[in-house]
Amino acid sequence: MPKDNGIGASPKRREDVRFLTGRGRYVDDIKLQNQCFAVFARSQVAHGIIKSIDTSEAEGMPGVLAVFTGEDFTEVGGNPAGWLIHSRDGEPMKEPKRPVLAHGKVRHVGDAYAAVIAETYEQAVEAAEAIDADIDEQDAIVDMAAALANSDNLVHDEIETNQCFDWGWIEDNRAATDEAIKNAPHVTTLELINNRLIPNAMEPRASTADYNPGTGHYTLYTTSQNPHLTRLLISAFVMGIPENKLTIIAPDVGGGFGSKIFHYGEEALVLAASKKLGRPVRWTASRWESFLTDAHGRDHRTTIELATDKEGNFLAFRTSTLANVGAYLSNFSTVTPTILHGTVIAGNYTVPLTYVNVKAVFTNTAPVDAYRGAGRPEATFSVERVIDKCARELGIDPIEIRRKNFIKKEQFPFLTAAGLEYDSGDYHALMDKLEEMADFDGFEARKAESAKRGLLRGLGINTYVEACGLAPSNLAGILGSRVGLYESATVRVNATGNISVMTGSHSHGQGHETVFPQIVADMLGMSADDIDIVHGDTSKIPFGMGTYGSRSMAVGGSAIVRATEKIIEKATKIAAHMMEAGDGDIEFNDGVFSVVGTDKTVTFPEVAFKAYIPHDYPIDKLEPGLEETAFYDPGNFTYPSGAYACEVEIDPDTGKVTICSFSAADDVGNVINPMIVEGQIQGGLGQGIGQALVENCVYDENGQLLSGSYMDYTMPRADDMPFFNVDQSCLTPCTHNPLGAKGCGEAGAIGSPPTVINAVVDALSHLGVTHVDMPASPARVWAAIQAAK
Amino acid sequence: MDLNGNCIIAADRQTVWKALNNAEILRASIPGCTELTGTPEDGFEAVVTQKIGPVKATFKGSVTLTDIVEGVSYRISGSGKGGAAGFAKGSAAIRLEDVEGGTNLIYEVEAKVGGKLAQLGSRVVHGVAIKLANQFFENFKTVVAPPKEAVDEVEEKPAKGWFSKLLDWFKKLTG
Numbered sequence: 001m002p003k004d005n006g007i008g009a010s011p012k013r014r015e016d017v018r019f020l021t022g023r024g025r026y027v028d029d030i031k032l033q034n035q036c037f038a039v040f041a042r043s044q045v046a047h048g049i050i051k052s053i054d055t056s057e058a059e060g061m062p063g064v065l066a067v068f069t070g071e072d073f074t075e076v077g078g079n080p081a082g083w084l085i086h087s088r089d090g091e092p093m094k095e096p097k098r099p100v101l102a103h104g105k106v107r108h109v110g111d112a113y114a115a116v117i118a119e120t121y122e123q124a125v126e127a128a129e130a131i132d133a134d135i136d137e138q139d140a141i142v143d144m145a146a147a148l149a150n151s152d153n154l155v156h157d158e159i160e161t162n163q164c165f166d167w168g169w170i171e172d173n174r175a176a177t178d179e180a181i182k183n184a185p186h187v188t189t190l191e192l193i194n195n196r197l198i199p200n201a202m203e204p205r206a207s208t209a210d211y212n213p214g215t216g217h218y219t220l221y222t223t224s225q226n227p228h229l230t231r232l233l234i235s236a237f238v239m240g241i242p243e244n245k246l247t248i249i250a251p252d253v254g255g256g257f258g259s260k261i262f263h264y265g266e267e268a269l270v271l272a273a274s275k276k277l278g279r280p281v282r283w284t285a286s287r288w289e290s291f292l293t294d295a296h297g298r299d300h301r302t303t304i305e306l307a308t309d310k311e312g313n314f315l316a317f318r319t320s321t322l323a324n325v326g327a328y329l330s331n332f333s334t335v336t337p338t339i340l341h342g343t344v345i346a347g348n349y350t351v352p353l354t355y356v357n358v359k360a361v362f363t364n365t366a367p368v369d370a371y372r373g374a375g376r377p378e379a380t381f382s383v384e385r386v387i388d389k390c391a392r393e394l395g396i397d398p399i400e401i402r403r404k405n406f407i408k409k410e411q412f413p414f415l416t417a418a419g420l421e422y423d424s425g426d427y428h429a430l431m432d433k434l435e436e437m438a439d440f441d442g443f444e445a446r447k448a449e450s451a452k453r454g455l456l457r458g459l460g461i462n463t464y465v466e467a468c469g470l471a472p473s474n475l476a477g478i479l480g481s482r483v484g485l486y487e488s489a490t491v492r493v494n495a496t497g498n499i500s501v502m503t504g505s506h507s508h509g510q511g512h513e514t515v516f517p518q519i520v521a522d523m524l525g526m527s528a529d530d531i532d533i534v535h536g537d538t539s540k541i542p543f544g545m546g547t548y549g550s551r552s553m554a555v556g557g558s559a560i561v562r563a564t565e566k567i568i569e570k571a572t573k574i575a576a577h578m579m580e581a582g583d584g585d586i587e588f589n590d591g592v593f594s595v596v597g598t599d600k601t602v603t604f605p606e607v608a609f610k611a612y613i614p615h616d617y618p619i620d621k622l623e624p625g626l627e628e629t630a631f632y633d634p635g636n637f638t639y640p641s642g643a644y645a646c647e648v649e650i651d652p653d654t655g656k657v658t659i660c661s662f663s664a665a666d667d668v669g670n671v672i673n674p675m676i677v678e679g680q681i682q683g684g685l686g687q688g689i690g691q692a693l694v695e696n697c698v699y700d701e702n703g704q705l706l707s708g709s710y711m712d713y714t715m716p717r718a719d720d721m722p723f724f725n726v727d728q729s730c731l732t733p734c735t736h737n738p739l740g741a742k743g744c745g746e747a748g749a750i751g752s753p754p755t756v757i758n759a760v761v762d763a764l765s766h767l768g769v770t771h772v773d774m775p776a777s778p779a780r781v782w783a784a785i786q787a788a789k
Numbered sequence: 790m791d792l793n794g795n796c797i798i799a800a801d802r803q804t805v806w807k808a809l810n811n812a813e814i815l816r817a818s819i820p821g822c823t824e825l826t827g828t829p830e831d832g833f834e835a836v837v838t839q840k841i842g843p844v845k846a847t848f849k850g851s852v853t854l855t856d857i858v859e860g861v862s863y864r865i866s867g868s869g870k871g872g873a874a875g876f877a878k879g880s881a882a883i884r885l886e887d888v889e890g891g892t893n894l895i896y897e898v899e900a901k902v903g904g905k906l907a908q909l910g911s912r913v914v915h916g917v918a919i920k921l922a923n924q925f926f927e928n929f930k931t932v933v934a935p936p937k938e939a940v941d942e943v944e945e946k947p948a949k950g951w952f953s954k955l956l957d958w959f960k961k962l963t964g
Contacts, residue, residue: 044875044904109903129873288908700911702901708908711843 005529006522010675013514015507024252027206027221032280035208036065038270039124039283041114041131042292043106046140046364046703047155050104053114054132061130063123065277068115068269070103076272079263079328080237083335083480085165085360093165093360096156098328100238100265100272106135107155107327108364109705110292112265117273117281140703144301144322144361155327155362164325164334164360169342170419177355180316184307188390194378195774196299196324196697198713199371203254204290208282209270217245218274222267224250224536225260225506226546229483231538233263233331239271243538250536253508257687258370259294260508261548262331291708296697297371299324300337304382306390312401314351317417319382321358323368330369332548334360339479340375340467340549346416347383348427348465348641349405354417364703370548372687372749376466381774384462384754388761389770398461398758399440403431406463413735420467422639424732425667427463430643433665433730434461438645446647446660455649457660458763462644462755468743469554469638469734486633487551488542489559491520491567493626495612497605498530501563504544505556506536510745511676512552516560518672519739523564524604525591542629550743553672554638554734561738562630570626571607577618578602578610635736640747642666644755650763655782657693657760663725664751669734669742677744681726684748690716691749692756696775714775764788792898792918796926799891799934806860806885808933815852818928820921829854837869841902841917842910846874861885875904891934898922 005011018024055067078097085093102113114131118124141147141155147162155162168174181187207222218241224230227248235243253260266283273281285293301322307315323337342356391401406427407414414422443459450457470476473484490502501516517531534540547556568588575593576583579600587594594601610617611626647660664681671677694714698706707713733740753774760776761769767788772780798805808814812833816825819837827833833852839845848869856864862885868878879900886893900918902910910917 109908125873288905291908700907702903702907704903704907704911706907706911708905708911711909712912 005527006518007672008674009518010673011514011518011528013511013676015511015513026203026252026254027208027223028284030208030221030251032208032210035280035282036117036119036277037121037124037283038115038117038273038281039121039128040112040266040289041116041128041133042289043102043109043111043113043135045106045135045137046109046142047138048106048135049138050102050106050113051134051136055114057132058116058127058130061123061127063119064116064127065119066117066273067127067131068101068273070099070101070113072272073100074103076100076239076268077237079233079265079331080482081329081334082331082482083339084482085167085334085338085480087165088168088171093334094159094161094163095329096159100268108366109703110289110366111327115269115273117277140364140701142363142365142699142701142703144324144363147361147363148359155364162362164329164362167338167342167358167360169338169356173353173417174355177316177318177353180353181305181307181318184315185310186308186390186394188306188308188386188393189303190386190389190771191303192382192385192771193773194298194300194302194381195691195695196368197297197371197691197695198291198697198707199257199259199294199297200290200715201255201257201259201294204285204287205260205264205266205294206284207267207270208280209274210280211271211274211278213278217247218271219247219249220267220271221249221251223253223260224248225253225256225508225548226544227506227536227538228504228541228544229261229546230263230267232483234268234271238263238268241271247537247539249538250506253506253536256508257372258297258374258548261546262295262369264293288708291713292705293366295330295333295367295369296326297368298378298691299368300378302378302382304386306386308390308394310394312391312394312396312404314349314405316353317345317351317383318355319345319357321356323358323360324363324365325360326363326365326367328367330367332370332374333368335480336370336375337378341379343418343420344376344379344465344467345383346418347380348402348407348463350407350411351405351417365699372684373466373746374549376746377688377750377753380464380750381754384464385757385771388758392765392770399431399435402461402463403428421636422465423636423735425465425639425641426730426732427641427643429730430641430665430667431463433727434643434645434663437663437665437725437727438661443647450649454652456652456763458648458650458759458761460646460648460755460757460759460762462751462758463642464747464751465639465641466550466746466750467637467639468550468746469634469737470549470551471637472635473633483545484633485545485555486631487556487559488544488629488631489556489563490542490627490629491560491563493567493608493611495609497608500532500534501560502534502541503556503560504541504546505552506544506547507533508547510547510552510680511673515553515673515676516557519557519560520564523561523568525589526604543631550640550745550747552745553739553741554737554743555632555634557672557739557741558634558737559630559632562632563628566628566630567626570622570628571604571611573618573622574607574610575602578607638669638734638737638742640666640668640742640744642747642751644751646755646759648756648759648763650760650781652785655778655780655785657776657778657781659689659720659722659756661725662722664748665727665730666744666747667731667742668728668744668747669731670740671728671731672739672741674728677728678726680744681728681748682724684746684750685724685752686716686721686748688749688752689721689756692753692774692776693720694775694777790900790915790918792900792922793896794922795893795895796930797888797891797893798930802885802887802892803860805892805894805933808929809863809883814929814932817932818925820924820928825852835867835869841906842913844874844906844910846871846906848877856882871906873905875902875906877902877906894926896922
């Protein structure tokens, strides 16, 4: 095994050479001959009836080539939701049409109702401003409870309600859960808000379409986490362009965090415009468009109850949630607050009963969809906050109450009350490791030392388990998915022995180009330097479901393993022929085929060469060439877990929270590249701390986005972060994929928000504070302190 | 966003009412107003340039007077489009009461901003609105009933554009 860059090694990220030296190639870097520019006219009101759109002045302006409105897209399909969720009464969810450009009504500030194509960007901007839209402003629907209460004012008139669905999980457990809570010796109730977030990928969304009238072929360069899914949506649902006539290329993509999973109307618009004009049409979002139109994250209002006996044994969890889906159903907006949220509500615990109710609500705000963690951070925050409150009420140590209720190592595989079978884990070991890392014994001394400086110190404990590695296609289908959730890979061994690996897992910062070759290198006994990854181009890759839900290694990596196994199988036959032995007598180790019990050997490159120059070759039994494709469909979700601790200091005079230390013990299964895993965990922690302390998306009562720029939407910065103390040594391999990998992309963002808030509440609990909503900004913390006085 | 308040003007109610219906006085009183044409009966067309937070925009819009109770109260409503900068609209219910030494002008303002103005400037909109309202009533008071001491004060200071011109005009009027 090549120790320097096989499985378990930490070679530096090869993609960073271009990312850090300005040599990345993003959509906006792609300039095409004869290109022209699209600019959108976007609604300034949250809710309005489009009376008329006068484009005549814009059409006559210099450089203007075409102007589109919603009228131009009445014949094309809508952008669909990827999952069909059924309400408790068995009715399918309400699915209002999501057009390419707003038609009839505008439904959120930023909703595009027209687009101008012009020779230059500046000309397009000028003309878009000259479009005279007569939009009759209606009262905006912003508050979720009010939206459900008021059936006179509707986001979508045709569905006659603002409720998308009323979902129960597991409905059969409802009565028993209610009964358990009614009869429980102790019930802890907590109302909380999971704050709405704006994704803020470093690279704004961008799409360039290039239609070739000579071939009838469209090429779309776009910022996507999953180009094949985008192609499927455009082909099968939105525009009807056959898949063989549409190539989607997602080159370097500068972050997504979920927001670039989805197909957006701008992609369809530039395709249609390119077809109409016979020229490449490009659009790049300005940052204010990103704020207004990238699918936002979270935005739940939840009441959670935890029933326990007097000793703190969990008897039942029950939650009731209002989940904002915004003005239109984005592609994963219906699965995020349901399947990805309700199924993990049992957390790391043996609790016998859980019941989750989620009402999804349409509002005149930007669509809300999956954002790093997608549903699982919301579930974890609810569960772990209420456990913390319960522990205080019962006077039980927060670590003890968790240990008491953990699923034990020997209980795996464990079927939870929320219906998932966790394959592996060792939550007690993670907590042991955390105790070792975080020096809990020294906390009281540190607290006293902080007090000397007039600061309140708090310690927050948290555990999490997530269901990721999405997902078994048959199970996903039963749960409402309209697509499969396998992944594909092609391993192409070139004649000279080097390798190209085509993967459907898109990389937009995760480090796939470094870590996937490590797997193949390990299996074939060669250097990872001789292996390259090809991704993000539907014309080069068999198929792919993309990158989200911490699925790239568990599912995409497993597909690469399967394809490489096929390579080894075929290469073994070729080697057997070369050494005049039977297939069964061949061993393959460290890149060398040998005949058992002899000193005959051939190397892997020699076999590859033979496959492509098959002069002396078993041509009657074996095809030439050495290229194999595999589709891998996982047998289950994967279940990474972790135990986190955080210490904060709060200045009671200002409410400012400072994180002093953060320890994270994660079980992400087998680790391929420890450095990349650590980076992913740290990034997730940073993002979660951002949610916990600083980030907040705010609309006013008129549906105007108040946090619409970096002056008002705070991003976490380096000085908001402590030095993270992270560990991945307590690993339990995933039992059902060939790598034993579970996934690490979302973990930190799932586990950290409740850890921080538990610490904040711990620091303030002596004042009587029992909860602080996120973000725990100085103003909020100060107000909580004042209110408690 | 709501904004309520009042101010005492050292003039009788009829004088104040007339001024509230005088396009030229309104123009001079509305901060940033460069044009105001029209009549109280048919409504006014206004052009106002304002800088709110990072957004500077010229708003073109209409101003209408409704709910008119002659000599006592009206509602003045305006809405302006600032192009890419967004929009602003609002109204003020204005009521006059006789008080000792003049007229009490009571106002209740409702204002709304949208588009980029809200997205980028929301943080400062309330503060700006208070400032603009104060400026309006200061200007209005000064035009309708210039306080003697204010004149003295200004005379000691350098001229301040239209403000001092107005004062000159009033000084001429009052001899």
